[in-house]
Amino acid sequence: MNTPTTAGSDDWRRPPPNPEQRRIDVYVGLAVAVTALFMVTLNSSVGQFMLGHPPSWPERLFWTVAVTLPLVWRRRRPDAVAVVVAAAFIAGQVRSSPEATMTSGALFAAIYTLGAWGRDRRRARWLRVAIIAAMFVWLATSYTINLTSLPPDAFQHAAGPVPPILAAVVGGVLVNVLIFGFAYFFGETAWISARREHLLVEQAEQLRRSQDEARERAVVGERVRIARELHDVVAHHVSVMGVQAAACRRVLDKDPVKARTALTAVEQSSRTAVDELRRMLGVLRQTDDGTVAADRPDPAGLDRVEDLLGTARDAGLRTEFGVYGDPLPLPDSVSLAAYRLVQEAVTNTLKHARATTLDVRIRYLASALEVDVGDDGRPVHPPNVNGMGLIGMRERVAAHDGVLEVGPRAGNAGFRVRARFPLTPAAAPTGGSPTDKVAA
Incomplete structure (x- = not known):
């Protein structure tokens, strides 16, 4: 049976159900069990015993509960629930338990849940295949037993072109193929959907982290750029001022003219440094539309x-x-x-x-x-x-x-x-x- 797959899907384990999902499973399991008990009561009351003479009343209730009540744990223990439900379903049919509607639905839900929530994908696949195979073995056995005991007039009203026994076998097999096929396919699809949702969440988180890292790198880069500009501007002009101030100190008494020249150079360097710093502050004050303060000087070149x-x-x-x-x-x-x-x-x-x-x-x-x-x-x-x-x-x-x-x-x-x-x-x-x- 071909089902959708994803690359590396066996490496992922679906997280267990959260408390809200477990509560929902309890409510659903109890509701299905109660409904199944109500249905077996109605079937017994009208004498609808499709599988033959039914067992005692307590045994009918037991098999009905044994098939439906495990759904309470279907997402917490999908492997065990699927096996228990399948075994109880076959045993109930062997014992001719009259309830088949709700128990068939419980079996469908158990196989589906095993496909959708089974943490070990290899085991989940083999268990579903084994359960479905066991169901068809039981179906073949049931047909063999029932057909050998049919009365001669069982198909006296048959009027179709297909032989009655063949029509009954083909119809039953086709219905079961559809039921079990859908249970397997939809379970696998649900698991793949959860896997894709997990990947989307991971990718969204990675994108968020990447954006945070990009913003952090941008901030660090801007800090480095500002530090570099400050170093280039301040270090140069302060160094020049230091040299000129030292020269002024040495010649202040001997050559006032040279001292005055050195002080003029110090003054000019300080003004240039202030202009450069003002330019940098203008860049930092830059607005979103690219305009800056009017006093921003032209950049150096x-x-x-x-x-x-x-x-x-x-x-x-x-x-x-x-x-x-x-x-x-x-x-x-x-x-x-x-x-x-x-x-x-x-x-x-x-x-x-x-x-x-x-x-x-x-x-x-x-x-x-x-x-x-x-x-x-x-x-x-x-x-x-x-x-x-x-x-x-x-x-x-x-x-x-x-x-x-x-x-x-x-x-x-x-x-x-x-x-x-x-x-x-x-x-x-x-x-x-x-x-x-x-x-x-």
Whole structure:
């Protein structure tokens, strides 16, 4: 018998019935048993004994209750209930118990429940097949016994084209095939439906967890982005202010003009830091429609690298700046990432290297933008590869599928930071490679 199946269905165990379902089973089982007792009383009262001479009255009641009352436990113990009901049904028919309507319905319900609620699917299938086979064996035995004892005039009113005995056998077999087939099929279908509902609940829960994880990752990513921006903005300008303040302290008494110049640089750096922080706050205040506060400055980009190098010159460094290739419009994210990388490299030079020269080169290649920052200093301390600055550089470059190289220059003559950002074909330069070299 072919029934619907699902992949991996044998691995799933249907949960036992809940208290409400168990209560319903008790009510249904008691109602069926009471109704069956009422029916056997009516059949006995009118003398309808289709299976032959009935047993005693107490035995009739016993077999009726034995077939129907186990339905009280049908979903808690589907295997045992199906076996008990089937055995009691056959025994009752052997004893010619007159009630057949409610007991047949109880047998149908037991087979159906075994298919719908059996936790061990292999055992549930074999038990149902065995019960149905036993029923047809009993049906064949019953027909054999009854047909041999039929009186000669049993079919005297028969008028159809099919022989009476054949018609009776075929009709009885067909009815039982339909009854047991439906019980098996609907039970299997109910189990598959429960299995699918379980899978839907699992998938909904997985989707909910995935959404929660996605929201958490978004929050963490936003926190990392804000931390990176704060580090890039504050660390650079505070470092410049520290260098200028130290220079001012050293020359305050000897050279007031230089001290005034250093204080001016400190003032300018502090204003720039405030502007950068205001820009970030403007991003955080961004509304759903994409509008922000009116005082939000334009985002930083490669066009501001020369302003950045001006702070390095004010701190006493000699700077060289060159642009190679055809400058072209860049995506804002790439331009900002390149600017922040130069900014962090300049900050590290000011804070950690005893350098005199800073060399910044921007190259527009055939399919990439290359940013190269080097100095001639020697670090006071070995570079911290796990520091926030280098981590921020890696994250910015990796976000654009770029490559970052950080380390000493050839011959240990200074330190170098070089990053390459791939460009899309639409953004890649198409002209020659003129050079724009600026030195200060």
